[in-house]
Structure formats: structure tokens, C-alpha cells
Amino acid sequence: MYDDYIGGQLSATARTVSPAQEPQVCQNQLRSDGDMCMYALSVSTMELKNVKEAMTDPAWIDSMQEELLQFKRLDVWVLVPVPDNISPLTLKWVFKNKHDKEQTVIRNKSRLVMRGYRQEEGIDFKESFAPVARMEAIRIFLAYAAHKSLTVFQMDVKTAFLHGSLKEDVYVYQPEGFIDAD
Numbered sequence: 001m002y003d004d005y006i007g008g009q010l011s012a013t014a015r016t017v018s019p020a021q022e023p024q025v026c027q028n029q030l031r032s033d034g035d036m037c038m039y040a041l042s043v044s045t046m047e048l049k050n051v052k053e054a055m056t057d058p059a060w061i062d063s064m065q066e067e068l069l070q071f072k073r074l075d076v077w078v079l080v081p082v083p084d085n086i087s088p089l090t091l092k093w094v095f096k097n098k099h100d101k102e103q104t105v106i107r108n109k110s111r112l113v114m115r116g117y118r119q120e121e122g123i124d125f126k127e128s129f130a131p132v133a134r135m136e137a138i139r140i141f142l143a144y145a146a147h148k149s150l151t152v153f154q155m156d157v158k159t160a161f162l163h164g165s166l167k168e169d170v171y172v173y174q175p176e177g178f179i180d181a182d
Contacts, residue, residue: 051093051177054110063110064093068178071112077172079180088171090115112175 054060071077082088091112098107145152174180 054093054095055177059108060095060110063095063108064112064175064177067110067112068175079174080171082171086171088173090173091175093175093177114170114172 054064092115094111094113096109096111097105098109100106142152144150
């Protein structure tokens, strides 16, 4: 369809592009080369392995601070002295670059994750599960919505796992590179 020649001959069929296939300009797309240059200066193209590398790059420091601000905004933790009978879990930074269609880095994403593999079932927790919907349930929901001609909206909740509540106290060390001396 997109070849100029079919069997050595110029294609006789006219090519039309429907409005849905025309290139679309997104609202958040950068407007000029100058904007693109300034934006490119604010992200890092390096994929990092550890915190020492991240602490040398202002773009990654900003990304880590953004993650910690989400924790603070949602009152996820409180700094307390460690009880004598508790062995706190350690945290680890995970670094990832987000890319657009042209594989250009558009965002540096830092996530602070807990190393939970040191926990023992029955001692540190009773059960473990991830509250996610099964694909069968999603398909049934969409089929029902289509049958009833309902409008379905999709959304993403930033740091959704922080909105849950825990029944037990969990003690963790402060994240490397961001230790509060108090």
C-alpha cells in the first residue's frame, strides 16, 4: 500500500489518508527547537546503576527528590528511632529513563523500593498479594459497558501503591543519599 511501485509500475491507486491517520500534534509537544534544546538539558540520557552515579547528575537528583516529595505529601512515613527488637528493611533506588516514539529520553524516573526479601511469612507479615484486576474481569467489564453503551474512562494514579494502608508497622532505613541526621 505504501510502496511507490507495485511490480515495477507506479501504483495507479490514489493514496488518501483519513483524518485519524494524519499526524497529530499533541498539546504537550514542544513548540520550537529552542524549547527542545532547553528540555534536553534538563534530562539525563544515562541509565544509572547506583545512587553514587545519580548524585553526580542534577537531573537524577531532581527525579529522586520528586519521588521523596510524593512520600512526604502522602504522609507515607515518619522518622522514628529503631526499636531494639526490630531489624529495619533496606531501601533501594531504581532508575529508569522514559522514552518517546523516537527513543528520545523524555523523563528520568526514580523509584524508591523496599528490599522485602528479608521478611519471613508468619513473622513479618501474614499474607502477600497485589491488588490488581485480572484480565478476565476487565474483559467482562468492557463487554458489559459496550452492551449498555456506557462511556468508559481510563486513568493512572501516580504512586497508587502509596494510597493503601498497612495494618502493621514497617521499619525501614532512610534512603541512601537522603539521610536526615535528626
